Amino acid sequence: MAKSEEPITIKKYANRRLYNTGTSTYVTLEDLATMVKNGEDFLVYDAKTGDDITRQVLAQIIFEQENKAGQNLLPTTFLRQLIRFYGDSMQMLVPRYLEQSIDTLTREQEKFRTQMTQAFGGMSAFGPLEEQVRRNMEMFERTFSMFKPFTAPRRPEAPPADKPAEENGKTADEMETLRRQMKEMQEKLERMSKEQDKT
Numbered sequence: 001m002a003k004s005e006e007p008i009t010i011k012k013y014a015n016r017r018l019y020n021t022g023t024s025t026y027v028t029l030e031d032l033a034t035m036v037k038n039g040e041d042f043l044v045y046d047a048k049t050g051d052d053i054t055r056q057v058l059a060q061i062i063f064e065q066e067n068k069a070g071q072n073l074l075p076t077t078f079l080r081q082l083i084r085f086y087g088d089s090m091q092m093l094v095p096r097y098l099e100q101s102i103d104t105l106t107r108e109q110e111k112f113r114t115q116m117t118q119a120f121g122g123m124s125a126f127g128p129l130e131e132q133v134r135r136n137m138e139m140f141e142r143t144f145s146m147f148k149p150f151t152a153p154r155r156p157e158a159p160p161a162d163k164p165a166e167e168n169g170k171t172a173d174e175m176e177t178l179r180r181q182m183k184e185m186q187e188k189l190e191r192m193s194k195e196q197d198k199t
Helices: 029-037 054-066 076-085 091-119 123-146 170-198
Strands: 008-012 018-020 025-027 042-046
Touching (some): 018 029
Antiparallel strands (some): 018 025
């Protein structure tokens, strides 16, 4: 059955039930997750107010998926860093950066699958993906460096006793956190490769 080019309308009622107007049936968050995986586009509206609540529902789907054993995609350090960006001067850059990164990862995923098939589970398939992760990290660091002229220069000496250490060298801490996240991602890729080798 051909997919509609128009997004499907999902209505959310006060009793938290979700109604798919395309199929005239009630659906669950799991059903919506399956629709996303199948490439079906939808918008969720509050049935009472008519407000678009798609973002909140998608975030709720992610929360549900993260609670499943073995389904964690978001490292704790990444979540902490993301929270720190709220209200920060860099906040406006984060959505676009994340969109570009996930788009690149999605495109690389197809190459990765092909290489895995050709290599029958060989480690060489991870090379391009790891290289892309490295390039994304470099791009993010360059973006941060563009804004350094607008911030006060950091001094190497210890922070004043009346100020907590975390207020000083915040950018360095953020970059170190991002580097740790990249390392965790690479370790996860290696674990995935070992699991593929066993199958």
